[in-house]
Structures are given as structure tokens and as C-alpha cells.
Amino acid sequence: MIAIGVDLGGTNLRAAAFDGDVPIAQHKEPVGHDREPQAIVERVAQVIERVAGDVGGPIPAGVGIAAMLRDREGTVANSPHLRWRDVPFGALLRARLGDRFAASVYNDVNAVTWGETTAGAARGHRDVLAVYVGTGIGGGLVCDGRLVEGARNCAGEIGHVKVAWGDVAAPCMCGSRGCVEAYVGGSYVQRRIERELAGKARSRATFFARAEPVNPSHVDLAAADGDDWALELWTELGSLLAIAIGNALAITNPSCLVLGGGLLSRTPTLYELTVTALAVAAPAASLDGLVIEPAELGDDAGLVGAARLAINR
């Protein structure tokens, strides 16, 4: 069966047509500047038609979108990346595509989670927690073989799990305080590195960076090298991330934890420190038999996942 997966991110619009597991057509273009809903709907429809070629309908087409959805119809409640609020994206897309396609819309992290579960790092597992640490922190949840979207489509929001509270808690862009994203999300980590190195901190990370600004990859190299400041920072952040993940494991008891995302995939020392800290942060019962795997499919996970979700829906 042919199915199409689309990944509508903050930077790129990607699409692929799959015949079973095999991609038979792919396309990628920048999202660009015109982010009006009608313009984006038209462009998503065009890439879907393009990768579909001359296949006859109805073709399942799933779109993963970097947005908070309001319902299962694909209404976008809020997308900072697209600067959308209350946009009936799914309805507009279905109206534009007509009967040849059966289009459905998913949160992008959910699509990625489903991709890793059905075709990637968590293949064969029926209970999965996936945690992605990039610019922000997102998560996805599979229970007993089914994607958990939640009552309002915002299950898996592990980035906004609290790891601090009261006056000392760091402010998060979500408007709340103490969210794990406000400590371990990539944009916060980058700012903290810059702030501390502009202050009193001295680290071999500046050596690894050479002429570049120091980024988390350099800090990771320094931590692996035994650098005091880098190790202390990474231990603190790895422990906080482990607390958030450990608490999610206590609630959901998966058999597989997938760890990925742009930050964590480039910081193997932070990854290891996080996994080590989990041994204390998670209940022993939830660690019993737990497999921890790095994400495997990279950028393709969302395409595979959205296509497979569209087949099921």
C-alpha cells in the first residue's frame, strides 16, 4: 500500500511516498517566509501530489507538524514556528486535496515517536517513551502498541515537567517556571554556556571550539576530557533530565526508552551521564527490563511515522 508522510517543521518541508517500508519518492524544500495558512496548505498539498506521482487514490497522507493540536481533525491551537493560532489546518488541507488523499495531521514529535516505534530504535516494543532534546524538549508515548495523543493532543509534554519550583526555578518560554526544558533545552543550554564562560568559568571547551563560539558539542568534548566546569554542568543537566525522564517512566512503565534530538545526538557524554543518573532517578521496578536506545531514524522518523499513522487512521 502506498502512503505519504510529510514533515512540516520550522525550517524544512519534507515529504516521502512509501510503498510498505520502501521510500519511492522524496522531496525537500525550505518552509520559507510566507507562513500564512493558505500558502502553507497549498505548498503541503503540492508536495503531497508531487511525491504521489500517478498513483490512484485514496492515498493515506499523514502530516507531522511542529505545533500543538487541539483535536484529531488537525486544528492547530498554537504553532510558534509558523506563528499560527487556531488554524483549521487539517480541514483546509483535506478541502484542498479532495478525495484522492485521506489526509490527517499529527504533532511532529508524535509522528517521530511512531516512526521509531514501528520502524526504528523501538521496533518490536509495545510500550515506548521517546524523549527528544533539541532546541526544546519533546516526548512521545506509546502504550500497549498505540500512540497516546491525550485528551487534547498534548500527551508526552516532557519538556514542561517541573524539576524546580518556587523563586529559584528558571523561567521557561512557556510562561511557567522550573520546566526541564528551561534547564536542558538546547537554546537554554547555549545561553548558559555563553553566560558562564563570559563570567568566571574557565574550560577546555574554549580550546575545542577554537575560533568558533563554544557550543554544547565543545562542552561535551571537554566533559569527556575531565574538564571540571564542563563535567559539573553536564552532571547537573544530566541529573535534571534523568529526574524528568525517571518520573515519566514511573507513570508509564515502557519497555523501551528512546533518546534523541539535535542536542542529545551530538553530546554523547551528556547522553551517558543522563543514562547513569536514571539508575537513581527512576523507580527500580520501572528500570527492570527497560531497554534504552538512541534514536535511529534521524530526520526520516517523522516521515515514516506520519505515513504509518495515516494508514491506521
Added chain:
Amino acid sequence: MIAIGVDLGGTNLRAAAFDGDVPIAQHKEPVGHDREPQAIVERVAQVIERVAGDVGGPIPAGVGIAAMLRDREGTVANSPHLRWRDVPFGALLRARLGDRFAASVYNDVNAVTWGETTAGAARGHRDVLAVYVGTGIGGGLVCDGRLVEGARNCAGEIGHVKVAWGDVAAPCMCGSRGCVEAYVGGSYVQRRIERELAGKARSRATFFARAEPVNPSHVDLAAADGDDWALELWTELGSLLAIAIGNALAITNPSCLVLGGGLLSRTPTLYELTVTALAVAAPAASLDGLVIEPAELGDDAGLVGAARLAINR
């Protein structure tokens, strides 16, 4: 259809036969001292046969047990109440009961959660988080209309979510530190009350207790009365409980949160302080449309839930 629900707790063994929603026979007896597996299996089988009367089989019979299970076959990994480890309870019970009954075994909090979801406070909801604060703290999770048991049957372990870490974190009987149960679980709360009142704390709770030892109900009355010590203690504990629940809401995004248990049902001021603290502790998106309900079925929830789970399995 006739189905039987059994609640095998630390104190009582209860059973009921249901014709649809209507209980047609009930029985209750103390668990007593002989807690050897064979003795308990025999007594559970006898109460099942007793409430079944002369109904013909196969009769679904669900047993909720205060234990951590290892699998869907009803193998008890650990039950402090029964002093069991690695007991194949489900297999023994099925062997004893024979073909007339289709017996299955569930964690007691999961059975209670399913009872409240299908016939109690969360009726009509497909996504439910239930939190019970009694001697300990337990939880249950329903996603998209299905009970989430987890890969190893220990989903919903909200009592062992961490709300503190490092040297200052309170030791928990589970062997870990900083679990919310080690702060807000009834036995810990009782000891803290006794310790603080034996020390410097002065409170109107002692007035409400008259000649009795001060318990959480007295502290709740004092807090409602504006007593400084009681309000401070309850605000601290309500906030910690709200952090643990808010983090679970972020992960699971239910439409209904059920709050119950022996402690929370007797401490309305602590209940209200917890609900108030949730407004800050949970992500705004997970509070959108969330209904918070006190548990409704009390001791019957586990019987109803176990019977209904047995019908589905």
C-alpha cells in the same frame, strides 16, 4: 452477564457478583494471619464460589490485589502486605477454580481506577489519571479508553515520582529517596505530625484531637481554621503532591483527574490546597478542559473495576 470482582487487600478480602451494574451477592471477611499462598488461594476461590451461587460458567472473575505484578498472568512479583515474593497467584487460582471461572488478576489500584472510569467519578472519560493518597500513594492510568498496565505491570506508580533529590531528599520505604510518598503518604505524614508536635510546633490540631493522638484529620481542621503550623505543613505537602500530579498530567494529558484515598478523602483542606497548587504545577495545556473529581465509589471501586476488567480480558 454475571461477573465477579474480588478485592484482596492488606486487611480485608471482599467479593461481589454483578449482573451488569447491579451487585447480586456480596461478601467480606478479614484476610487474617495465614498468608501462605495456598491458604489465600483457597480462601479467594471459596469467596468467588460463594458469591457466584448457582450461576453456570464460564464466569469472568477479576481479582484486584495489593501487589506488584510481573505479567498479565497474575504472577505476584512482590506484595509487602501478603509477604509474598514471586508467587504464581493467577496460575494457582485458575488451577483451583477450574473451568467454571475465567479468573484474572490485577493490581488493586488499577482495578480501582477502572471502576471509577467505567462506573464512578470519571464515567464517560476516555483519558483518566487517578491518584490515591492513603497510607501510601498509588495511581492508575487510562488512555484512549484502555487501562494502561505498562510493560511490567507497574504503570501509574506516581507514589515513587521524585520531588526531591540529593542529600536532602527524604528516604522512602521503597529504598529510594525523594519519592512523593515519602512526604505525602499517610504513614509518613503521621510520623511527621508526631515528630513536629513532640518538638517545638504548637498547633490548634491538638485542640481538635482532644485526648486522641493528633492525626491528619485534626491537622486538616486546624489548617481550615487558619492555624499557622498546620497551614504551612499542608501547603508544603499539597504543593509537592501537585508537582508529582502536574508532571503526570504533562506526560499523559487526561480529560479527568480523580483524587481519592484514605488520607485525601478525610482532609478536604489538603485536597483544596493540592488542586490550587496544580494551577501552577501543571502545564497550562494539560489543564485546559481538565475535570478534577473526588473518587466516588470508595471501597466498591475495586470490586466493580476488577469485575469489568475480567469481562474485557
